Amino acid sequence: MRQFAEQFFKLQEKGASFKNECIAGLTTFAAMSYILVVNPNILAAGGMPIEGLITVTALAACFGTLMMALMTNYPVALAPGMGLNAFFAFTICIGRDIPWDAALGIVFYNGVLFVLLSLTGVRTKIADSIPQALKVGVQCGIGLFIAFIGLKNAGLIIDNSATLVSLGDLSEPSVMLALFGIVFTLILVVKRVTGAILISVVLLSIAGVFIMVSGQPLTATPDAIVGLPHSIGDTFFAMDLMYPLLNFAQTWDLIFALLFVNMFDTIGTLIGVSRKAKLLDSTGKLPKFGRAMTADAGASVVGAALGTSPVTSYVESAAGVSSGGKTGLTAVVVALCFLLSLFLTPVMEVIPLMATTPALVMVGIFMMESFRQLDFDDMTSMATATVAMIAMPLTFSISEGIAIGFIVYTGIKVGAGKFKEVSLLTYILAAVFLLRYIFGLT
Structure with missing residues (x-):
């Protein structure tokens, strides 16, 4: 087995060792395993049946990561994307009042379109035609949106009829614990502790055992440590493929927004991790970039069939690269870890929503770095x-932030007489979004 892995992933040629690849895989998994807890909670907020979502998340991550490993031999791991899952739950399901099975259909079409663009190479032309300001604004806006959701879930931010939002009741033990968790996680990240977010989630969950809310501990005691994973029968191939087609006028912008976010998130992550892993060639380009994008897109299609939001490459893969990961064997180890984690479902199910707040806030902070x-x-x-960036959390919609961004960018350029600096695609999208608002097609 070991000899086959060394030959298949060309470890000697890449200057890698079997031991270091395994350590790197464990490191990457520790850095991104929080998604097993966070993703089900976010999707459940959109109306999906929560039982089985841990299984769905783990299987989607396992499959996507294996695809990347086998198609590219890169140490890049995949899982349902943060930001994309928030878009699925809060923009599509809650904001547009679209059933979750229809939302999975939207995810499916987004994935198919992404695959086609990746295979034909059109994605490069699209990427080049979108202004950098919009790419940065969208990524930062999604970061703020995710952090806002985390603060809201913990009760650190609450509704206020006069000011829209206000500070929550810090005298509540659970709220104060969440605030402590944010600070604690930041300290771990600053000190470069591997798996900082996972450590925070675990410690806050343990602390929750000793905190009583309405006579009950914040963290329930699991029935067992190890158990069989839940069935995914409720979500497996539950996607409604007809809804997006029959209601195309109301769903086209959602498909585009998903594609926009997924594409640029993937491109940024792949280039960033590959640069750290020294995979870029002498021209600064990533060999097998098309394969990597296709693997990422294909994982979203499979993820929709399993029952989750789009699957994408994770920047946490850089943690494994820093630990010596150089080949797809690192990714294979990550995939196996996700598979084995299924048997810890009883423990993950009792983790309180409050314990995920530091993870959401931390992810939001990471995404703000592109500013x-x-x-x-x-x-x-x-x-x-x-x-x-501001529009996304305040409208509670990623797609509206994207639309407003296109309109503002084009309007400023035209008003300043800089017509030639705007691409044709940007003009078209800005016009379509503007007409949508004028005629109330939201």
Whole structure:
């Protein structure tokens, strides 16, 4: 087995060792395993039956990661994406009042379209035609949106009829514990502790055993440590493929927004992790980039069939790369870890929502890092990114933030007489989004 792995993944040629690849895989899994707890909670908020979602998340991550490993031999792991799952639950299901099975149909079509664009190479032309300001604004906006959801879930932010939102009751033990968890997680991240988010989730869950809410402990005691995974019968191939087609006027922008976010999230992650792993060639390009994008897109199609939001490459893969991961064997180890984690379902099921708050806030902070890519001397870029970024959490919709961003960017450029700096695709999308608002097609 070991000899086959060394030959198949060309460990000696890549300057890698079997031991280091395994350690790197365990490191990456520790860094991203929080998704097993966070993703089911977010999808359940959109109306999906929560029983079985841990199984769905683990299987989708396992399959997607194996696809990446076998198609590219890169140490990149995949799982249902943060931001994409929030878009699924809060924008599609809650914001548009679309049933979750129909939302899975939207995810499926997004994945198929992503595959076609990846196979034909059209994705490169689309990526080049979207302004950098919008790419940055959308990524930062999604980060703020995810962090906002985390603070809301913990009760740190609550509704207020006069000011829209306000600070929650910090005298509540669960709220204070969540705040402590955020600070604690930040300290671990600053100190570069591997698996910082996972450690935080575990410790907050343990602390919840000793905190009483309405006479009950915040964290329930699991019936067992190890158990069989739940069935995915409720979500497996439950996607409604007709709804998006019959209601195309109301769903096209959601499919586009998913494609937009998924594509640029994947491109950014792949380039970032590959640069760290020294996989880029002398021209700064990633060999097998098309295969990597196809694997990512294919994983979303399979994820929709299993019953989850789009699957995408994880920036946490960089943790494994930093530990020496250089080949797809690292990804295979991650996939096996996700498979084995299914037998810890009884423990993961009792983790309280509050314990996931630091994970959401931390992911949001990581996504805000791209703001430094903006040209601060260019008011066009600054204004576009800022408006798109603020619009997402305040409208509680990623797609609306994207739409407003396109309109603002195009409007500023046209008003400043910089017509040639706007691509044809951007003009078209800005016009379509503007007409949608004018005629109330939301």
